[in-house]
Amino acid sequence: MTVPAHTALAPAPDLHSALAAVRARGLRLSGARRAVVAALYGAGRPLSADEVARAACCDPASAYRNLEALERVGLVRHMHVGHSAALYAPAGARTAIVACERCGARTILAPRAAAQVRAAVRLASGFIPHLDHFPLTGLCPGCANR
Amino acid sequence: MTVPAHTALAPAPDLHSALAAVRARGLRLSGARRAVVAALYGAGRPLSADEVARAACCDPASAYRNLEALERVGLVRHMHVGHSAALYAPAGARTAIVACERCGARTILAPRAAAQVRAAVRLASGFIPHLDHFPLTGLCPGCANR
DNA sequence: CTCTCTGCAAAGAATTTGCAAACAC
């Protein structure tokens, strides 16, 4: 194996190690796969499967299949930010998003607050919350004043 | 108006007042509408639009249109509990669900903990969280031990 | 009588699946 074992479990910090990790996890490094990974790392923001397909110049079905394979081995995660298509991003720091259920405004929850939330939920339920798959829902300051 | 004004703003506690509230909010009390409301109040659990249509013996399109109309006037709310169809329930107490992202196990977050979560999020973000539209995501105790 | 609401049928968006050819290793 040309890749250190620890890359088989940790998320990849950059495109180069992500491509190595793809191989290390037993997936072939095909052209479409390489392009999908590059699209995710190049975008700097979560992308829908369709955006990935366009950026990677591959079929949407291949984008979906690759995103699913990459997610299965822990290199990619997807999230839902509203009622539209899922968004995909390289696995990494887990970010808690707060979204307004009226106007759609979104913000990122400060890490300290996210930690408080996780602690409260964990204590009460036994679950270990990640808070990164669906947003926390509520009203933004503007919409709350009405 | 035969219905006290306050029913025009509060969620309805039972089927009877819900039907009155439908009228009070300017919606006609058609057969399908009545049946949709009855289905939601009779089920005792959130239902998908398809389940509502079957229970109400109406077309799915009518179920969707009625659920949307009822939601618009504040009598119904819908939530997402995973990747499947949305679930609809009478508007009422807001319940925070915690869901395991691996096995799908779900539990209801204790009100005290939910209040702590809301306070932390509100303080950090200014948003007033409801936590009742999407579940809080993470790992259940069983899946966490692996 | 008027305007809302209905069922049916068709359209739409997001995602999944079947299959034969192309490709990675």
Add this chain to the structure above:
DNA sequence: GTGTTTGCAAATTCTTTGCAGAGAG
């Protein structure tokens, strides 16, 4: 070579929309 992966096309699932007739107030 062998098993994975691809593109294309079609199927699925959930939800929305158009329309002419039925029904509520």
